[in-house]
Amino acid sequence: MPRAALLLLPLFLLPLAAGGCTPVGVAVGAGATAATASQSERGLEGTARDIAIKTEINHYLFQKNVDLFSAVGLSVEDGRVLLTGSVPRPEDRIEAARLAWKADGIREVINEIQVVDNSDIVDKARDTWIETQLETQMLFDSGISSINYDVDTVNGTVYLFGIAQSNAELQLVINHARNLDYVRNVVSYVRVKGAS
Structure with a gap:
């Protein structure tokens, strides 16, 4: 499968994550996702790359710790990663950044995760x-x-x-x-x- 097709695959599979979609709903959702991605400054291929990076980082966070996965916010743009959210310990903040650097195609990780005792x-x-x-x-x-x-x-x-x-x-x-x-x-x- 060509590399470009592999990069675009997550865009078309993304609507399936919603679950319970009919084939028509999946086609419309995939089309809307692709149309939206093509309108962004990154274009379709750049958006697909960023989605792949985000998916990989989320995978690492989830494998490490479900609480860490749910506490960390994640934005990706052209290989740049912004980590946000709040965690109870400084070690969690460091671990999230370490896991983000493991993903392919990372150029920069910006760690803005806050360490707080309890967020109400x-x-x-x-x-x-x-x-x-x-x-x-x-x-x-x-x-x-x-x-x-x-x-x-x-x-x-x-x-x-x-x-x-x-x-x-x-x-x-x-x-x-x-x-x-x-x-x-x-x-x-x-x-x-x-x-x-």
């Missing part, structure tokens, strides 16, 4: 609310190509990851994030298209 359900609900609000604002802002961004929020800190079309677009995203209730900090690992 109210904080998690606020983080989810922040993410939902920010993603909605980005989607409806015509100055932002929201498909190129990943947003993760941990204990009120918003982490931005992806590719901006310009510095002006990135500033719009950061401003949206800063103006939301409960946001304590905004950390951007977004690359600007064309910048080194």
Whole structure:
């Protein structure tokens, strides 16, 4: 099987993970996934590569420890990996980064996992609310190509990851994030298209 076909395979298998899909539903889901991936800055092949990396890292995390797997958030863009989430021990934070480096095609691992004693359900609900609000604002802002961004929020800190079309677009995203209730900090690992 050609390498490109292997890279694209996860895109078409992704809708199957939802389970209970009819063949028509699978075809529509696979088509929508492929169409969305082709519209992103990374293109279809780049998106497929990143999905393969993310799948491999998740596999390592799950094999090591189910709690670690569920505690770590993961974004991948062009071989760059952003780890977020919260864990109870510093060793868990280090282990997550070590496991991420094991995946093929990794160019950089950014470890923003927080070490906290206990994160309560109210904080998690606020983080989810922040993410939902920010993603909605980005989607409806015509100055932002929201498909190129990943947003993760941990204990009120918003982490931005992806590719901006310009510095002006990135500033719009950061401003949206800063103006939301409960946001304590905004950390951007977004690359600007064309910048080194």
